[in-house]
Amino acid sequence: GAVVSQHPSWVICKSGTSVKIECRSLDFQATTMFWYRQFPKQSLMLMATSNEGSKATYEQGVEKDKFLINHASLTLSTLTVTSAHPEDSSFYICSATPGTSGWGEQFFGPGTRLTVL
Amino acid sequence: KQEVTQIPAALSVPEGENLVLNCSFTDSAIYNLQWFRQDPGKGLTSLLLIQSSQREQTSGRLNASLDKSSGRSTLYIAASQPGDSATYLCAVRGGGSNYKLTFGKGTLLTVNP
Secondary structure, eight states: OOOEEEEOSEEEEOTTOOEEEEEEESSSOBSEEEEEEEOTTOOEEEEEEEETTSOOEEOTTOOTTTEEEEEEETTEEEEEEOSOOGGGOEEEEEEEESBSOSSSOOEEOOOEEEEEO | OOOEEEEOSEEEEETTOOEEEEEEESOOOEEEEEEEEEOTTSOEEEEEEEETTOSEEEETTEEEEEETTTTEEEEEEOSOOGGGOEEEEEEEEESTTOOOEEEOOOEEEEEEO
């Protein structure tokens, strides 16, 4: 089946530093990838849609200058949390849809637990 | 704005029972619906995908149905096992140009040995 990986699986950083999270589709190419955020006992909230070779589309209320997304290739999207603060601590999950359409089945990565001290 | 509701929020059953998880959505103009499983601290595993033109999908002990006109889907789990214990999430993808997934809050299932 389609496999999506994330790296790192967990990260602890000091307030004010930047953290980069990678999302890779291992056995398929994906024009479209998605970044989600999940708080404890809450469901997933879409942050942004990442499109290969173009700018990401951010959901309302998500600061694009704080959450930088780069989809440089058909198998890799990165999310950089800039100047992280404790309120950015959360579980970040990416997903990818095989092929060139964003409409197909989404496959999710294992998530990255970010803790900002 | 699409809203997805899952009932019940939590469910505890003895091993071997058949069970049904419910999902409802407010906008019936969907493209497809997916059921996922999430284990604690983990990502999501896709269980079943139902296209808007389909009525049901089956995989092993799992059967998902879709009634688009009434905005409902059910996930049926037969002969439940302790390994089925997890949070089950329902997500719908809207029609038109909105291909974003909207998630419910999930049902926490515990299967007791």
